[in-house]
Amino acid sequence: xxxxxxxxxxxxxxxxxxxxxxxxxxxxxxxxxxxxxxxxxxxxxxxxxxxxxxxxxxxxxxxxxxxxxxxxxxxxxxxxxxxxxxxxxxxxxxxxxxxxxxxxxxxxxxxxxxxxxxxxxxxxxxxxxxxxxxxxxxxxxxxxxxxxxxxxxxxxxxxxxxxxx
Amino acid sequence: xxxxxxxxxxxxxxxxxxxxxxxxxxxxxxxxxxxxxxxxxxxxxxxxxxxxxxxxxxxxxxxxxxxxxxxxxxxxxxxxxxxxxxxxxxxxxxxxxxxxxxxxxxxxxxxxxxxxxxxxxxxxxxxxxxxxxxxxxxxxxxxxxxxxxxxxxxxxxxxxxxxxxxxxxxxxxxxxxxxxxxxxxxxxxxxxxxxxxxxxxxxxxxxxxxxxxxxxxxxxxxxxxxxxxxxxxxxxxxxxxxxxxxxxxxxxxxxxxxxxxxxxxxxxxxxxxxxxxxxxxxxxxxxxxxxxxxxxxxxxxxxxxxxxxxxxxxxxxxxxxxxxxxxxxxxxxxxxxxxxxxxxxxxxxxxxxxxxxxxxxxxxxxxxxxxxxxxxxxxxxxxxxxxxxxxxxxxxxxxxxxxxxxxxxxxxxxxxxxxxxxxxxxxxxxxxxxxxxxxxxxxxxxxxxxxxxxxxxxxxxxxxxxxxxxxxxxxxxxxxxxxxxxxxxxxxxxxxxxxxxxxxxxxxxxxxxxxxxxxxxxxxxxxxxxxxxxxxxxxxxxxxxxxxxxxxxxx
Numbered sequence: 204x205x206x207x208x209x210x211x212x213x214x215x216x217x218x219x220x221x222x223x224x225x226x227x228x229x230x231x232x233x234x235x236x237x238x239x240x241x242x243x244x245x246x247x248x249x250x251x252x253x254x255x256x257x258x259x260x261x262x263x264x265x266x267x268x269x270x271x272x273x274x275x276x277x278x279x280x281x282x283x284x285x286x287x288x289x290x291x292x293x294x295x296x297x298x299x300x301x302x303x304x305x306x307x308x309x310x311x312x313x314x315x316x317x318x319x320x321x322x323x324x325x326x327x328x329x330x331x332x333x334x335x336x337x338x339x340x341x342x343x344x345x346x347x348x349x350x351x352x353x354x355x356x357x358x359x360x361x362x363x364x365x366x367x368x
Numbered sequence: 369x370x371x372x373x374x375x376x377x378x379x380x381x382x383x384x385x386x387x388x389x390x391x392x393x394x395x396x397x398x399x400x401x402x403x404x405x406x407x408x409x410x411x412x413x414x415x416x417x418x419x420x421x422x423x424x425x426x427x428x429x430x431x432x433x434x435x436x437x438x439x440x441x442x443x444x445x446x447x448x449x450x451x452x453x454x455x456x457x458x459x460x461x462x463x464x465x466x467x468x469x470x471x472x473x474x475x476x477x478x479x480x481x482x483x484x485x486x487x488x489x490x491x492x493x494x495x496x497x498x499x500x501x502x503x504x505x506x507x508x509x510x511x512x513x514x515x516x517x518x519x520x521x522x523x524x525x526x527x528x529x530x531x532x533x534x535x536x537x538x539x540x541x542x543x544x545x546x547x548x549x550x551x552x553x554x555x556x557x558x559x560x561x562x563x564x565x566x567x568x569x570x571x572x573x574x575x576x577x578x579x580x581x582x583x584x585x586x587x588x589x590x591x592x593x594x595x596x597x598x599x600x601x602x603x604x605x606x607x608x609x610x611x612x613x614x615x616x617x618x619x620x621x622x623x624x625x626x627x628x629x630x631x632x633x634x635x636x637x638x639x640x641x642x643x644x645x646x647x648x649x650x651x652x653x654x655x656x657x658x659x660x661x662x663x664x665x666x667x668x669x670x671x672x673x674x675x676x677x678x679x680x681x682x683x684x685x686x687x688x689x690x691x692x693x694x695x696x697x698x699x700x701x702x703x704x705x706x707x708x709x710x711x712x713x714x715x716x717x718x719x720x721x722x723x724x725x726x727x728x729x730x731x732x733x734x735x736x737x738x739x740x741x742x743x744x745x746x747x748x749x750x751x752x753x754x755x756x757x758x759x760x761x762x763x764x765x766x767x768x769x770x771x772x773x774x775x776x777x778x779x780x781x782x783x784x785x786x787x788x789x790x791x792x793x794x795x796x797x798x799x800x801x802x803x804x805x806x807x808x809x810x811x812x813x814x815x816x817x818x819x820x821x822x823x824x825x826x827x828x829x830x831x832x833x834x835x836x837x838x839x840x841x842x843x844x845x846x847x848x849x850x851x852x853x854x855x856x857x858x859x860x861x862x863x864x865x866x867x868x869x870x871x872x873x874x875x876x877x878x879x880x881x882x883x884x885x886x887x888x889x890x891x892x893x894x895x896x897x898x899x900x901x902x903x904x905x906x907x908x909x910x911x912x913x914x915x916x917x918x919x920x921x922x923x
Contacts, residue, residue, distance in 0.1 A: 213541060217490075221482060228483045258668065265665040271487040271507065274541045 205234065206260050207286055207356045210249040210267055211275040214240060218272045222249060225270065231255065231263050235288075235353035246274065250286075250355050279356050286356035289328045290337070291316070295345030296323040303344060311337045322347055369494065369531055370458070370520070371396045373501040376533050379429050381405065381420065381792050383413040387433020388473060389460035389522040405792055405821055408813040410437050412785035414444020415811070418453050418515075419772045419786025423747055424793040425578060427508050428455040434462055435473030438519075439480065443779060445515045446484040450776025451599060452576055454513035456504045463523040464492060478519050486514030491521065494529035502537050511544030512663040513576055544662060548679035553687050556634075556658045556675045561695070563632035563656075565707045566592045569615065569644075572599030572775065573637015573661060579682035580604065580768040583636065586685050589692055591700040593711055595623040597638050598760055599775040606764035612711065613720075616644040617911045618757045621718035621920060624911070626711055627652050628918040635659040637681045640670040641776070650916035660684050718909070718922055720761060729878050731755070731830040731901040734885075735762040738800060738828060741885050746798035747772065749787035751807030752780045754836035757907040759802040781810025784827060788814060791823040798826070798889065805831040805858050815868035818894040826888050827896045829861055832903045840906045844921070865896035874898045 212218045219238060226233050234252040241248050253263060260278065267276045279286070294304055296318075304323055308315060311333065317324035327337055334351065370393055374382070381403045386394045397404050407413045410432045417428030428448075432441055438459040448455050462471040478490045487507050489500045497520075504516040560566055574583050580603045587594050587610055594604040595612040604611055612623035627633060633655040638644070645651040648671060659666075659673040660681055667676040677684055722732040735758050748763055749772040750756040756773055765771055772790060774782040787801040801808075808829055818825050830836075835853040842850050865872030871891050875884040881899065888895040909920040 217478065217482075220479065224482055262665065262669060269663070269665055271539060271542050 204256070204260070205252060205254045207279045207284065207354060208251045208253060208264065208267070209277040209279065209356055210251065210273060211241070212247050212249060213272040213274065214245050214247045215272060218247070219249070221270050221272060222251075222267065225266055226251075226253070226263075229262070229266065231259065237353035237355050250353060252354050277358070279358065284356050284358050286330055286354050287328050288331060288334055288352055288354050289326065290334050290349065290351040291324060291326050292338075292341060292349040293317075293322050293324045293347040294341060295347055296321060300344050307337070307340055313337070369497055369529070370501070370525060371400050371402065372531060373498055373533060374402060374429065377427070377501070377505045379427075382429040382431055383407055383416040383420070383789065383792075384431035385410050385413055385433065385437060387437050387460060389434045389462060390431065390520075390525075392522070392525050393431065393458075393460070393520070403792075404431075405788070405817065407785065407788075408816050409811065410440035411444050411781070412788070412811050412814050412817070414441045414455070414457060415447065415779075415782050415785035416789035416792070417455050417457070418444060418448045419749060419789030420793045421448075421453050421455055421789070422772045422786070423769055423790035425769060426454075426793075427505055428453070428789060429458070430455070431458045432460070433473065434460040434477070435475045437473075438477035439475050441517070442481060442484065445481055445517065447774050447777045447779045447782055448515040449484045449486065451572060451774065452513050453515065454508040455515040456508050457515060457517045459517060459519050461490070461519045461521040464521045465523070467521065477517065481517050484515075485517050486512075488517040488519065490519045491524050494524050494527045497524065497529070498531065498533045499537060502534050503539065506537060507542070511542070544680075545678050546662070546680040546683045548660065548677040548684035548687055550687065552675055552677045553684065554691065556677060557688060557691055559632050559656055559658065559675065560590060560592070560634060564704075565626075565630045565710075566590075566632040566634065566704075567612070567626050567630040568592050568594040568634045568636060569597070569627060569638055570594055570600045570603050570636045571597040571638025573681050574600055574603035575637075575768045577637060577662070577681035578768075579637075579685055582682060582685040582689065584608075586688060589689075589695055589697070591697070591704050591708075592634070593626060593708070595619070595627060597641070597644055597775070598773060600638060601760060602765035602768040602771045605766040607766055614760055616641075616917060617646070618761065618907050618909065619911075619917070620720065620761075621909055621922070622711055622714035624909070624917040624920060625714045628916070629710075630655045632656050632658065635661070635673075636685075637661060639666040642670070645670060646911045646915055646917040646919075650918070722905070724878060726878060728902040729875060729881060729899055731832070731899070731905055732758050732762050733878065734828060734830060734881055734899045734901065735759055735802060737881050737885055738802070739763045741882065741889065742798055742800070746770070746800055747787070747790045747794065749773070749783040749790065749799065749801040751783040751801070751803045752778045753804050753807060753838075754832075754840065754905075754907050755802050755804040755807065755830045757837070758830065761907075763802070780807040784808060784811050784825070785814050787825045787827075788817060788823055791818075791825050792821075795823070799824075801825060801827045803827055803829045804836060805829055805833060805861075806835045806855055808861075809858065812864065815865065815870055815894070815896070819869040823894060824892060825894050827894075828885075829896065829898050830901050831858075831861065831898050832901050832905070833858065834903060837907070839904070843904070843906070844910075845912070861896050861898040870894040870896060872896045872898065874900070876900045
């Protein structure tokens, strides 16, 4: 099963290598990864999407907690969190396809961030399902290039998932 | 500054090897009263620090130079990491400005050792050095202990900064649990008291937690038989009637059957290693499993645990003992009499035996004679392979901290340098390395070290001119095709000892064995004993890889 795990770490060099090395060394999977500073610049947050059975996820969380630089690990469950990814996609744009592209931009609440004579570049954020749906519709029109971030996630409601919570 | 920090941590002995970027540290050592033992290979420095730590219960310390000096510590670090041994290794590093430049003798040792240390540090300026050293020692000895590496760039060591050794340090992400959860402990105790076929399965964590006395008290009060892992040997007196001996791949018949038939299995400071469990599905299939361990990752990693108790073994046993005031000893004996009777039956069905004849020396006989002649009052180091298993089976240990063996990693060449470390910690005790002819050749250069420092380590080589354990597997599972396990070309170990200035002795017949051991023990310096043993003797009982531990080959 897929899990989104939020890891609060000390913002020191080598911490990312420790976390990633743990996954590779123990044969755990990383489906996506994103890292950035938090409100407190001495602390960073990593969001890792991984998959495995219950026992594997339990081991991943325990092993992460065991790393000295890891302050807090939160496993997000379905429905209790918000998650977003961002996609930048460069589309073939011809006179025939432009109206359809503009319609999709509207439907998916995307933005056109760059244009040239033959291309439109779209920026789109959303959860995994929304991006998948958008890509499915964009693909037949002609994708020149695309890049997407890993997932970021946050607990719903007033709860915090940083080290101070 | 480094030396000052070491003194404040109570370090008296370090093992090391100098080199370019640690010249300044060595210069400071020259006029310091820290005892430095110069080894002949950096791997041995780390194993010696490890042996020192296991025997003394203190943090072992090693110091090496950058590049090859540092990479030579990897095996030693991995060995200590697998066995949770408290140790701090200092490695030199090229100056900070050259890091990443492929400078002479540069290696990214922090990167290389990340997965085989509990934690590691690269010190980037002199001001943070004292804090890092304090953290390194704290991490090494606290929680589940382990090795920590501190990488010291040359310019950092040379530069000056105001010296202030922190009294206390805090690490937000590091907070081991020592006390066990009382509710869980009560639940466990209830299950233990109700059990009809309980077994304690004790591991190295008992020794690391310095809780052997408490375990002994606990087991005796509840009248529960105790089996030990390879790492746990000595945590409960091996000659006590409640001892089942070792369990697992080369465990005793009664221990493996008792665990398999148990209804409550109490795992204490042990981690359900594959060499212990055999086929996991058939390991203690009918037992409710209680697991006491300080490391939450050990719990339910290999075997599903029914009552987990995260905490330090010593603290948790105290909590148990505190709740056991009204346990009636007589009632316990009556309650468990049928179980003890069953264990006795198993003991009678298969005894550890090897049949010493007149012509060939049986390796087990050598180990038993070492036990008998020393009275067990010594520190035993082992190499890895058959020698290690025979030592585990036939050298009955009654005390903790007397057994130095590479359990998790299985490092050949570990025993001799580990024995050096133990001997440095206890110059007046008898320290014996039980070795094979293969393993001893992996670190035999350290004969120079023991002679130089007058460390009277005794090495007993069980010489069968084979890589015996691999040969045994080839005999049993590969149709006797002894592919590259025949070691006919070895040095004359007696002459080798003499070449280094040590005493070399040889036993070719069973009647020589006692004489050689007595002569070695009487000699004040280091000795190599070369026992020519039965070449194709096997280690039994043996559980084939992947089989249930109740499925033993007995001979």
